[in-house]
Amino acid sequence: MIEVTVKSKKTGKVKRGSYSARELLQSNEEDIIDDMTKCDCQPVGETYVVECNCCEEWEEYDLEIKEGAE
Numbered sequence: 001m002i003e004v005t006v007k008s009k010k011t012g013k014v015k016r017g018s019y020s021a022r023e024l025l026q027s028n029e030e031d032i033i034d035d036m037t038k039c040d041c042q043p044v045g046e047t048y049v050v051e052c053n054c055c056e057e058w059e060e061y062d063l064e065i066k067e068g069a070e
């Protein structure tokens with residue numbers, strides 16, 4: 001597995017995830033970031049739209065990719 005670390009430049013918050021090489025090849029960076037930084041906020045009312053600003057934290061980030069043990 002490959003260890004991916006993303007750090008928010010705004011708040012310094014860090015998220016980690018691990019992906020297989022295949023997963024990384026089949027996704028683009030944006031998808032990986034979206035997947036790692038998605039929040040648990042619930043949709044408001046009867047819409048399916050989640051209205052929160054959590055993603056703003058991740059507009060600027062540092063990405064680190066480390067190959068771990070197989």
Ligand SMILES: [Zn+2]
Binds near residue numbers: 040041053054
């Ligand atoms: Zn949120």
